[in-house]
Amino acid sequence: MLKVGIVGGTGYTGVELLRLLAAHPQVELAVITSRSEAGMAVSDMFPNLRGHVSLKFTAPDTQALTACDVVFFATPNGTAMQTVPELLRAGVRVIDLAADYRLRDRNEWEKWYGMTHASPDYLEQAVYGLPEVHRAAVRDARLIANPGCYPTAVQLGWLPLLEAELIETSHLIADCKSGVSGAGRKAEVGILLCEASESFKAYGVSGHRHLPEIRQGLTAMAKTPVGLTFVPHLTPMIRGIHATLYAKLKRTDVDLQKLFECRYTDEPFVDVLPMGGLPETRSVRGSNMCRIAVHRPQGGDTVVVLSVIDNLVKGAAGQAVHNLNIMFGLPETLGLTGIALSP
Amino acid sequence: MLKVGIVGGTGYTGVELLRLLAAHPQVELAVITSRSEAGMAVSDMFPNLRGHVSLKFTAPDTQALTACDVVFFATPNGTAMQTVPELLRAGVRVIDLAADYRLRDRNEWEKWYGMTHASPDYLEQAVYGLPEVHRAAVRDARLIANPGCYPTAVQLGWLPLLEAELIETSHLIADCKSGVSGAGRKAEVGILLCEASESFKAYGVSGHRHLPEIRQGLTAMAKTPVGLTFVPHLTPMIRGIHATLYAKLKRTDVDLQKLFECRYTDEPFVDVLPMGGLPETRSVRGSNMCRIAVHRPQGGDTVVVLSVIDNLVKGAAGQAVHNLNIMFGLPETLGLTGIALSP
Amino acid sequence: MLKVGIVGGTGYTGVELLRLLAAHPQVELAVITSRSEAGMAVSDMFPNLRGHVSLKFTAPDTQALTACDVVFFATPNGTAMQTVPELLRAGVRVIDLAADYRLRDRNEWEKWYGMTHASPDYLEQAVYGLPEVHRAAVRDARLIANPGCYPTAVQLGWLPLLEAELIETSHLIADCKSGVSGAGRKAEVGILLCEASESFKAYGVSGHRHLPEIRQGLTAMAKTPVGLTFVPHLTPMIRGIHATLYAKLKRTDVDLQKLFECRYTDEPFVDVLPMGGLPETRSVRGSNMCRIAVHRPQGGDTVVVLSVIDNLVKGAAGQAVHNLNIMFGLPETLGLTGIALSP
């Protein structure tokens, strides 16, 4: 049994992590911290966990955390970077679900996140935890930067095409739609039911923090800097991301369906739909699966990839558990075989 | 391993049953029939099951079913009653998720369901599968009439009060709200997203088929005929039932909280909330739990019970699996420990 | 043209009032105040008003308000009572959409609202603006206490029965369901889309501020104190209230349908549905109509009334404009003939 700690478990990523870890056969939930809710039973805040999680939130306490085998950070950006070095030095492994270690370039990070990085030396050694790309590195990692939700859906959608050098990389377009849980569990007017339901809008068009993260990943795949337009949209639902990806093909004589199927044939959490497929976000609700379909409308030279995930699972907590499994040599799908809830 | 067959798996109850059974460690899904969809892969109809269920729908075929240990009927009302006798004679156990065997009184059944009962002799021997009331009988049952969704939420809400003879039974009021999945997966205008979302309405006020079922159950608990007003409402969400139950107390000197906690202390799927609790349907979404709170507003002589379930799980497929576990001597919670998905 | 001022126009009641008043042919919007948003164009906060309202929010300023013929308060409870006396003394008429003047009993008000009333002398002279009951008094009123949303739906539902002394008043039950906009435009976690959609729950069971308001109104109609159990529920939609009202009939030989039709025959904003009707909240979305149906399930002695309104219109801004029309001798339906938006 792995002793697991969670820092900051009061958001949607936190409760989803708790849901998954509470059912994980090799995990013992040892400690969960929250500065604001210390003393409260976790299941009082999240009644779905009644009978499954008996822990109480405790005040942040490094000693309790260093007694763990692994600590997850489900904190706002800029928190993990304060404590992570100490935990690593104590031999604890860390999986950060926030963005603190996702960008390798410190300047880029400080520009997009608007603060000075507290432990920039670790940017280099952190492993970007997208298992389909970095599995080997994850195995040996001490510090995982768990990918963002949009970056997960987008990178998995373009990976086969970029690796095969099939698309022009100067004008990539990622039109992405996210459920409202992607905005977190924060008391903000814009994500009230009365504001965000029965409506649809774009946001962050001039620049979203996931843009440099996606660009970094695509550039590595393409082995050349890519030109990317990324437009996220707020969608009136709780969970789910749908990425619609557009690129110009360099050649049209390749069997794209086969390409995708081959690339992902051994991946437990990527499902390539049959030719002509149209993935629905609900088909992955609550599950760690990414479902992908590839299209070439009217047989032209534009390739359209449709990629869906549950932003809280494959886009956050589920991928974090996947990384945990890989890091500790467990079967990759352990604790992650839950079937999507539909309808 | 139990060999399990499902008759009629193309509705919401069916897909939910498949989700639960596919993950059940003692179940082997042997056959699933659908007249209309024979030949189609189950996971083509329900993409959430891709990678979990490899069966195809087959045409109804008694021989394949008699090779099973147990057969679930997830068919429209009036279908199971045609085939059940033959299966029972062949030694197969049956769990009917439809209403064919829920009422013990044949005339009552025929009046409410508007057809002649095809196997009325079995009305008497069918066991009404509400484990919290009929556990012993379920253990020995060959034929289970799995309770309806509203009846489950309502009966569990009033059970402790009726058993303790604490409420006047002449004017019971059950104001119930159901998500739209309760109406089934049928191509009907009234349950289109554009008709049923962003709106709320009552229906079946003059008489709903669950009324006699609830009345039968309450009458047995009260050991006297009850007067019941039951008003169901269509609620703009997919899953969930919330029953708000009103009754007049005969005495106000009883600790109702304690009464409920004691009655359900050993029940794995009934959770009595702490004093003052307000159960949300989402706290049971996808889980087999019924959460209940009991209130006495302003300390008066009216008791208000709030009872929530997921209509597709505790109100249908989950309760059916619970009955399966009891019938075959398995741990009651086997395959039913999934945590509710929230948010 | 009436010069109209609005105090506190940044909530949902405020924007709805603006929508109605901007289209009212006898109204000139002169001033709208907001302490927090002073200087901001109203249509920057509410883009649906672009091209229709060119005002900016200004800081609260009694002088500007006293230049108006009438001032609407769309403020939190406890605000209007500070300023209203001064405005009244200046000859301005006031319509308060908050609860400051709804209860005639000062002690009752201070108990439920948890503060000392700043202008208790006006509790007596304020007119409770439910036109169907108090039309004559509204005509001459200087100060209108505009009814709450639940109280409007509930009182209109029981009015004919209480006036005719047809129901027992000791155990009235009002099971009410409201869209989330009833909770206002506040940054609170509980009304986030991810918390309040796809879920249903009761709240305020132990005591809701609309309880004394409803009780006061029903008691006046019944000419005797009534016993009322009132349970409000949060419903996953933006607008709409559905009240399901239960009472025991003293006599069952009265034509209830006729009773309701006669009582409301001249009311422009109450629509009695034909026998057996099941009003949907969407049938009044955006309109000032209250639609009502009366049922006697199974011909028993329990009468069930279904009453629906749009909480922001007939339950707030629309009723306020109705009161304005009556106070100033305008046609009652002026500016209120908009048809409900459906689907």
Place this chain on the structure above:
Amino acid sequence: MLKVGIVGGTGYTGVELLRLLAAHPQVELAVITSRSEAGMAVSDMFPNLRGHVSLKFTAPDTQALTACDVVFFATPNGTAMQTVPELLRAGVRVIDLAADYRLRDRNEWEKWYGMTHASPDYLEQAVYGLPEVHRAAVRDARLIANPGCYPTAVQLGWLPLLEAELIETSHLIADCKSGVSGAGRKAEVGILLCEASESFKAYGVSGHRHLPEIRQGLTAMAKTPVGLTFVPHLTPMIRGIHATLYAKLKRTDVDLQKLFECRYTDEPFVDVLPMGGLPETRSVRGSNMCRIAVHRPQGGDTVVVLSVIDNLVKGAAGQAVHNLNIMFGLPETLGLTGIALSP
């Protein structure tokens, strides 16, 4: 007063047309036909119209229609083309909200709509009723082909850029999202609340009927054939279209904001948001407005246009009434000044 007939008023376009025409000061609703619902009161089918529309559906009857000044067709594709010639010969003007006369090329039409055109001679003389482009022709039109919903949002979004020859036309990308009402009021499983809410998906990727319509319009604006990728998505809400349009700029030295503002300065139903604007579909719910914002992310050479409409109003019934006003020399905004309902 114009005598107006409606053919086929039982869908969402029909009820919206009724809502608008019932409030139009220069319109007398004379006849509304429906083969299936003949004899039924319109307000029995659409309770929001109770008290506003007293007509009953009548069986289709050319004589009643020829007594009208103008007839709207809100019928499925392929119906209007049967009757329109006869009405035109009788001197009646026609506004077809279906697609029968939208494409000028008969072969193209027959290919996409899968049937033989019954009155192909009229394809040439029909005026495509996008007032912002064809106002002069609309004035003199006898037969209006009212634009589709996606085509309206997309064409208005690209119009200024194409007229100014600022974008490369070989790889235009239109990523569009529509509420479910765009699919019509049909009993189909795919648009049930339980299927289409809490989920998001693309559809028609390989080819949607609005593709040739959009391409025809853009080609006319560009005066050269355009290459267009059009991907529509089903969005979990009732009303609203959001078009996100991507194109490569030929030059980046043009003030795009000014370009859009100038082009639409005199248009009553196109609202260009201030720089950086992010239009929400709810800001046009129930109104005839199209709100547009133009962006150049990170100052690059990709222009992103965001264009929102209410698919049932500006995308259907409202635009039809706008065309009516123009055809009959009425003020263009008559009956179309309703403010969007928000929240």
